[in-house]
Amino acid sequence: ACETQLPVSFRHLILPEKYPPPTELLDLQPLPVSALRNSAFEGLYQDKFPFFNPIQTQVFNTVYNSDDNVFVGAPTGSGKTICAEFAILRMLLQNSEGRCVYITPMEALAEQVFMDWYEKFQERLNKKVVLLTGETSTDLKLLGKGNIIISTPEKWDILSRRWKQRKNVQNVNLFIVDEVHLIGGENGPVLEVICSRMRYISSQIERPIRIVALSSSLSNAKDVAHWLGCSATATFNFHPNVRPVPLELHIQGFNISHTQTRLLSMAKPVYHAIMKHSPKKPVLVFVPSRKQTRLTAINILTTCASDVQRHRFLHCAEKDLVPYLEKLSDPTLKETLVNGVGYLHEGLTAMERRVVEQLFSSGAVQVMVASRSLCWGMNISAHLVIIMDTQYYNGKIHAYVDYPIYDVLQMVGHANRPLQDDEGRCVIMCQGSKKDFFKKFLYEPLPVESHLDHCMHDHFNAEIVTKTIENKQDAVDYLTWTFLYRRMTQNPNYYNLQGVSHRHLSDHLSELVEQTLSDLEQSKCISIEDEMDVAPLNLGMIAAYYYINYTTIELFSMSLNAKTKVRGLLEIISNAAEYENIPIRHHEDNLLRQLSQKVPHKLTNPKFNDPHVKTNLLLQAHLSRMQLSAELQSDTEEILSKAIRLIQACVDVLSSNGWLSPALAAMELAQMVTQAMWSKDSYLKQLPHFTSEHIKRCTDKGVESVFDIMEMEDEERTALLQLPEAQIADVARFCNRYPNIELSYEVGDRDSIR
Template identity: 30%
Template sequence: MQSTVLSTAFETKSNIVVSAPTSSGKTVIFEIAIARLLYTTQQQKALYLAPTKGLCSERTKDWAAKFQHLNAPVVELTGDSNALGLASAKDARIIISTPEKWDYITRRWSKNDHILRHIKLLLIDEVHFLRERNRGPCLEVLVSRMKDKVDDLRVIALSATVPNADDIAEWVGSNATDSDIDECGSPKTTADLFTFGETYRPCPLRKYVYGYANPEGDYWKLEGNLNSRIMQIIQEHANGRPVLIFAPMRKSASNAAEVLANEFDRLCEARNRPWDPPLPSMTANYDDPNLNELAPRGVAYHHAGLSPRDKRLVESAFLEGRCFVLVSTSSLAVGVNLPAYLVIIRGTKLYQGQWTEMDDLDILQMMGRAGRPQFDREGVCVIMTENNRKDYYVAMARGETPIESTLHLSLIEHVNAEIGQRESCSQDFVENWLRGTFLFVRMKKNLRHYQIEGAGGMNDPEHGVQNLSRHLFKSLREHELLLDATQDGRSEIACSHYGDLLASYFISFKTFLRLLRVKRGASTSDILQVLCLAEEFCEIRIRHGEKGVWNKIRTLSQIRFPPKKVTNATDKLSILIQAVLAGVNVLDIFKEEGEVFKAGFQSEARLVFRQAPRILKCLVDIAVHREDGKTAKDASELVRSTSGQAWDSSPATLRQLDNIGEKYMQLLSEAGIKSIGDVADSDPLRMEHLLNRRSSNFGFKLVQQARSFPDLDLMISEVKHKRFDDCVESRIELAIDLKNSNKEVINVWTAEKQPRYIICLTTSSEGELFDYRRMSRQTFQNCLQAPQI
C-alpha cells in the first residue's frame, strides 16, 4: 500500500484520500508527507487532527521520537493543553490536535495568525468519524475553514474501508494548478483517491457478527446472557491463541472475567480444559485481590480503576502469555499495543445513564487489535450485539456503511460562527459555504437522508441549499443573532452581540436560547437550574440503582438548594454540583455502591466542571448587555465557584492551596480555619501541627501561598450630594486597591500561562447595573479608579 501511494505523497503536493483496512499501515503515508514538508521547506508546519485525545497522545509520543533528529519539534494541543502549549506551537513543525481544540483556535484566526499562516499540510486521521454526530460536524466545518483561509494548503485524509471514499475525495477537493487534468482531460476537482481492500492488511482479518435476542428490551439482562456465551465463542474461534475481550464498563469487564474463570474451572473438571493456565510460579502478585483469584486460571481484566502497578502487570502477563484471556474496557483499544489473535466485542452499547450504541470509530479501533503479524497469519474479530443491530454491524464490518454528514444536526451554531469570522457577509456567502461542505456532497447523492427543516422538498440540492440558507437566517434573526446593513447598495449581515457570544463561548444553540430566557434579577438557585438544563449535559442520566444515593446526598445540610426529590437528571446534576462546591466527600458515600458508581460520578463531575464556567460566563455577558446587575452578580459568583469547585464561603476554597485535599480541608475546618484568609493569618507551626506535617517547611510554604492571594480593598467616598424636592443626587467615587501589592502577591499568570483576572461589578441595591469591568491582574496594577456614578 505504501509503495502505491509513495510517489504521490512524496513527489507531489496533491491532496490525497486513502481508504484502507485498520492496521494496514496507513500512518506511514502521513510520515512520508511530513518528510516532504521538512525536506522542501524551512518554516512551514504540519497539522495532524485525530478524533480523540488518546490517538493524539499516541501520535505525539511516536512522532516526537521519529522526527526529533530532524530538528522538527512536535507539540500536542488538545483539551488538556493550555496557553503554554499554544505558545510552543510557534516553534513546532508538527502540531497534533483534536478538531474541537483546533476549532477554538481558528475561530480566533487574527489572534493566532502567527501560527496558522505557516500551516501548509493538514493530516486528517480516521476521517470516517465525519458520521458521528458529536465530533463529525466540528471536523467538517474546520476543514472547510482551513481550505478557505490557507493558501496552497495540502490535505491528506485517511479512512477505514468505506464504500463512498470518493465523496470524501470530492469534499477535500484538489489543490492542483490549472494545468493539471484528470484521466478524462478535464481540470482536476477532487483529491487523488486510493482505495485498498482487506488483502492489504498484513494480517488478514476474519469477522463474525452474532446477534442475540432481547425480547424484553432490557439490556441489563442481555449483559448476563452475553457473558454466558463468551466461552463458546472462545472455544470456536481462538484456536488456543490469546483472546482480548472488550466490555463497555469496568463492572462489565470484571463480571465477564469472573464468569470465564468459573467456566474454566467447570470445563477443567469435565476434562475439557479450554486453554493451558500459567504455572503457579509465573503468576503475578496484584494489588487487586480479585485479580489474584483470576490469575491462576489465565484470566485478567483491565480498566482505569486499577492501580498503575496492576495495569503494568496485567499488560505484561498478556504480552508474555501468562494471561490467556484479557477482558478490558475500551482503554486498550487506543494507546497500549496489546494485539490478540481473537478480539471479542462483548456488546455494542455503553451505559451513560441510558444504553447508547458505541461510536463506530471505537468499534473499528477495537477490531484493529485483532491479529498479530509477528505471530499469526490471520486475526479474528467477533462482534456480539442485539438481533436488531446485527445487519448494521455486518455492513460496517464489511466496509459497506456509507459515511453520511451530521452537520445538519448543529448547523445553526456553525453558520453563526462562520458569519462571526467576518466583519460582514451576505446570504450568498452562506450558500457558497454550504456548497463546500461534505453535507452538500452527500445531499447530491442521498437526498432522502437529509430532509432538513427549512430545506423544502429537497428534490434539487441547489434549491435545498437556498431554502436551508433562508431558514437559517430566519432563525438567527428571530433570536437577535444577526445585524442587517446595506453597503454599496448590497444587503450585508454580521453577528450581533448575542451572535458573537454564541460563537465565542462554544455552547450549543439550545443552551444559548435557555440563557436568553433567564428572567431579570435571577437568583443563584434560578441560574443553577438553567445550568443543569444545558444541552452540553444531555447525556448525563440517572444510572440504574443510584437514585437512592442522590436522595441521600440531597438531605445533607451542605446542599443549599435541594430539590424536593431526585426524579430526573436535572435534579441529579444540581445535587452533584452543590455537593462538590460544598466539599462533600461524595466518593465515600458512593464507596458502598461499588466501583462503577464511583467511576460514573468522577467522569460526570469532570464533564460538568469543565463546561459549567464557560456556560456561566456567557450568561454573565448576556446579563451585562441587558444591564441586569443582579443576574450578572450571582452568575459571576457561580462562575468563580465552579471554576474553583468551591462555594465562596465554604471551607472547600482551601482546596486551592497546594497539598490540601479532602482530608486536610476537613482537619483545618474542624480547627476553625475555613478560608484562605484564615490560613494567611495562621502560625506556620500550628498548621504543621494540625496537619501532622513537620517537614520541609510545609507550614511556612502553605501560609506564604495563602498570603499571595490578592487581597482587595474597596474605598467609597461621596464627592457630591445635592437634595431636590423629590430626590437626592449623589456622586460617588469607588477606589479599589490591592492591599498586598508586594512581591508576595500571586503572579499575574497562572502556572499554565493563563492570565489571572479581577472583576469589578457595581450595582444598585435594586439590581441595576452601573459598571462592569473584567481585567487582568497585569492591567489592574496597584490601584483602579472606577468611573464616577
C-alpha cells in the first residue's frame, strides 16, 4: 500500500450559516371541519374526517384567512395537499372564477391529484379542473377554460415563457408548488425558473399572484421562503418527526458490496420483518427493479409455505378474487395474489395496476411489492414499509447508484394510515456503510441547493426570445429573482465563490452570464452586439418555441442538409440531447441487438448501451408497429412525447434554409410518427382495429384507400372486414371524420419561375 499526505488549507473556507430551528408544533385544539364556515366546502371533508390534523390546524389561519404567500414544510403523509386545498377554497371564496395553477414535479403525482380534485372540485363544486398535456395549442385552450390547472414544471414552462402575449398566464390568482424541495433534484432548475418567473410576472403586472409552497422539512427553509416572498409568520417548517402518525424506524445494515448477492441475502429478513412488525396489517415492500418485484413476491410466498402458513396473507375467500384475476394477463401475478401477495411495476397496464391496488387497499391482499420508481405515483399506504436495498442500476453510467434521498423519504411516507393506526413502521435494509447516512437524513431536515448555474442556457435563450433579457445587465437582474442568487450569499463555496462581498457576487454573476451567453452565441441561437446587447437569432427562436435544448438545435443546424431523407432525419432526431436520459436497463443490450435485426433502417456499428441508439430503434419499431415488452413500450411513449416537437423544429430549420425536399420529408415523418406507420405502408393501416390480415383481405379485393372502404355497400363491407359491431362503428366514425379535400391550382406567370 502507498500513502501520501497533503496539506489542505481551510483559510478561504466559508461555512454556510447555522440553520434556524424548525417550527414548533403547537399543542392546539384540532380544528373542526366547520371552521371553513361554508357548507359546500365542509361537505368535501365531513364524510372523511371531523377534524383537521395538528399541522393543518396550525397553518389554517394563514392559508385560509389571509392572502399571504405561504411555505409549509412537513414530512410526506402529513396532509399538505389539504393545506393547498385551503388556499384554493380561499381563492374561490374571493373570486368564484379565479384561476389556480398547481405544479407537481412528477407526472404520476399530477394524474393522481387530477383524479382527486376532479371529483372534489369539478363534480362537487362545479369548478373546471384540467390537466395540461404538453401540447401547446391544446394547453392554451385548457388554460383558458380551467379554474384549477394541474401541470408539471416543464409543461408550465412551455406556456409561461410567452407570458407577455398570454393574458391567461397573467391572470393566475394562485400558484401552488408541491414538492418544492425537488429544486435540488435532477429537474430542479425548471421548477426554480417557473417559480421565479411567476414572482417576476407579479412584479411586472403590479398585481399579486399568491404563491403557496409545499415541501419536505428543510434545514434552509428560510431561504426558500424568502425567495418565494413568504414572511417569517407565513413560514411553517416542521421537524421530520412531526407526523400525524408517529413512525418507528429500523435501519438494518448488510455488509455485502455485490448488489445481487446483497438482495439475495435480504430475502428471508424481509419475511421476518413482516412477521415481527406487521403479521396481520398491510405491508408495502419497495425493491430496486421490475424483475425484483416478481422475485421478492415469490420469495415471500416460498418462505411462508415453508412456515406451513401458505395463505396467511390472503384475507378473503379465494372465489371472491376470481372476477379481479380475470382482468390480469400475468400468470405469476395471478398466482401470487391468490396467496395474498401482489406486486406492481412499470410493465403492468393501468387497468392491472388499478386491480392490484384495489385488492391491497381493500385488505384482501396483505403484502404488496412495488418497484422503486412507483413510489411517487401510488395512492396507497401501509402499516409497515420495507425498503429492500437502496441502490438501483443506472443505465446511463452503467453502474449501481444510491436512491435519491427524496425517493427514500417518499417511500417512508407510505407508512401512514392516520385513521387506522396509532403508529407506522418502516424497515430500511441497506449496505452497512450507509446506515449512518440514513440515520442522519431521515431524522433531520435536509438542506436544498440550486443547480440552475449548470443549465441556464435554455432558460436564458427563452427569456432573450421574449425580450425579458435584452442585454447582459438584464441577464444579471434576471438571476436576482432566482433561488440560486439567495443561496450564493449563504453558501458561497458550494457555488465556487471566494467571498460574499458585493464585488465577489457581482463578478461571479457577470462571469456566469458571460459564459452562458457566449455558448449561446457559438450555437448561433443569439447575437451579441457591442459586447452588451443581445438579440435572438432564428435558431434560438426555433429552440424556444419548440422547447428544445440549445445543443439540439445546433446539432440540427449542422447535420441537416438539402439531401437529408427520412433515414437521416431519424438518426439526427435520435441524437437530440433530449434523449440522453432514456434509461438503459441491465442486460437490455441483448434485446436491442435483436430489435436492430428487425427494423428497416439498419444502424452502422451501433452501441446498444447508448440511449440515442435505443431511441432510433424504438422509433423505427413504433413505425413498424412491433410488439414490445412493457418496459420498452413505456420508453417508446417517453420518446414519442418529444418526437413531434423535435421533428417540427427540423421542418423549421430546413424551410429557413429553403430546402423543400427534406422539409417535406420531415413533415411526412411527423405524420408517420402520429399514425405509427411508414409512408410506404397501406393507407388502410390508419383505420382502427385493422391488422395486417384485414389489410391483405382488402387489397386482394382491390380496396386500397379509406375512400374505397366508404364507397362499399354495408353488407359487403361487413363480410370483408369480419369485425364485431362495436369495432365496425369505430371504423365508420373514423371514415366519417376522414378529410376529403379537393385542390385546384394554376400557375401564373410561368416564365418568371426559375
